[in-house]
Amino acid sequence: MKVRIHRGTKEIGGTCIELAAGGDRIALDFGLPLDGDAADSRLVPEIAGDDLLAIVITHPHIDHYGLLHHLSGKTPVVMGGAARRIVQAAAPFTGQPLPPLDGPELEHGKPIDIGAFRITPYLVDHSAYDAYSLLIEAEGKRLFYSGDFRAHGRKAKLFEQLVANPPRNLDVLFMEGSSLSRLDDDSIFPSxxxxxxxxxxxxxxxxxxxxxxxxxxxxxxxxxxxxxxxxxxxxxxxxxxxxxxxxxxxxxxxxxxxxxxxxxxxxxxxxxxxxxxxxxxxxxxxxxxxxxxxxxxxxxxxxxxxxxxxxxxxxxxxxxxxxxxxxxxxxxxxxxxxxxxxxxxxxxxxxxxxxxIHTSGHASPKDLKRFAAALAPRALVPIHSFATEKYDSLFDNVVYRRDGEWWEV
Ligand SMILES: [Zn+2]
CATH class of the missing domain: 3.40.50.10710 (Metallo-hydrolase/oxidoreductase)
Structure with a gap:
């Protein structure tokens, strides 16, 4: 399996990861950069093509789906059913462009086969509703993408279930680190x-x-x-x-x-x-x-x-x-x-x-440590963080990648 992170190795927002295996390709998220203009087509990752089988959206936040409306609508969009309905219900009120969203639904624990890829969604605790982490298997390799998540919300049990019974034998973990630039390593967020x-x-x-x-x-x-x-x-x-x-x-x-x-x-x-x-x-x-x-x-x-x-x-x-x-x-x-x-x-x-009175939608550094230790990947690749330089001192097996580079898992 080959991987290219279009955007996200050194920033929060605008996340897009492209995967290639067996002549097929899929993309994970298609987000708008935090300071980006949704109308700016120059921000759109170059990803189109007949072998692009699907774009999987982890959750209904703009920084994960906000560039989809630039695509033709030919490529199926895979996301949670409620997540899709929320985007559709919000668009008329917010004036945000409504992207093409047709495609299969993510459901907790139910694998979906798309070309060479098997995708298993894990429902997670996050400030967006119907948010998922994804296990991706292809060509004998196993890759886990955390999406955005936390352990102190109303669905904290999902985090505990995942660290108690984690997917094993992971070649790569893409793990978000939003809190690393926002909170001391030993502090926690209120629940x-x-x-x-x-x-x-x-x-x-x-x-x-x-x-x-x-x-x-x-x-x-x-x-x-x-x-x-x-x-x-x-x-x-x-x-x-x-x-x-x-x-x-x-x-x-x-x-x-x-x-x-x-x-x-x-x-x-x-x-x-x-x-x-x-x-x-x-x-x-x-x-x-x-x-x-x-x-x-x-x-x-x-x-x-x-x-x-x-x-x-x-x-x-x-x-x-x-x-x-x-x-x-x-x-x-x-x-x-x-x-x-x-x-x-x-x-x-x-x-x-x-x-x-507020609390974060993202896991604290402490919870990120528990998560990384439980999943114990052979390579942990930082994503969705403004403090990627901290990963090395906090987690094991960190491998840094650059936006735009192709690499082999
Ligand atoms: Zn995000």
């Missing part, structure tokens, strides 16, 4: 249940509405938020985008717009989108617990709203921000880069402080 406790404690003492900003696609975090609301008897208000994403999971154990304690509020800007695009069936589907501005005003002081910046006008209009608080529950980088400036300004004008 989702730690967050639940912290958020519930905040809900117990705060007297006004809490605006809680996280990505609706971070399903673990939405569950954490819902549980904290339930523990403290606070109603949770979501928008149509969030309702559509939660439904796209296809999992009735995940909070849904028609659950008790959850309300749908349609922000004015979204109402315009509904009208323009005739999303009336979608709105109807999520209208069981719909509330309007008057009810938002009424329940405001008790409510928690899954905040999105487009709701600012509605919240001002409802006059429900007396004693309000704000929890920022996503990557601090957006704050540091200034992409959040207008919301920060809006909050400042209303005398509302930003409180950060």
């Amino acid at each position: 989702e249940s730690d967050l639940e406790t912290e958020i519930a404690a905040h809900f117990k003492v705060c007297q006004g509405m809490t605006m809680f900003h996280t990505s609706a696609q971070n399903i673990d975090r939405v569950v954490t938020l819902y549980r904290a609301c339930k523990r403290t008897g606070r109603p949770l208000v979501i928008d149509l985008y969030t309702a559509a994403i939660l439904a796209a999971t296809g999992n009735r154990n995940i909070p849904q717009s028609d659950w008790p304690g959850i309300h749908l509020y349609l922000p004015k800007l979204q109402a315009k989108q509904v009208k323009k695009n005739e999303w009336f069936p979608l709105l109807k589907q999520h209208s069981t617990n719909r509330i309007y501005q008057e009810q938002l005003r009424e329940i405001g002081p008790r409510a928690v709203i899954l905040f999105r910046p487009l709701m600012r006008f509605d919240l001002d209009g409802a006059g429900c921000l007396d004693k309000a608080s704000f929890i920022y529950s996503q990557w601090a980088g957006y704050l540091e880069r200034g992409t959040y400036a207008s919301t920060e300004e809006w909050l400042r004008e209303r005398g509302i402080e930003i409180r950060q």
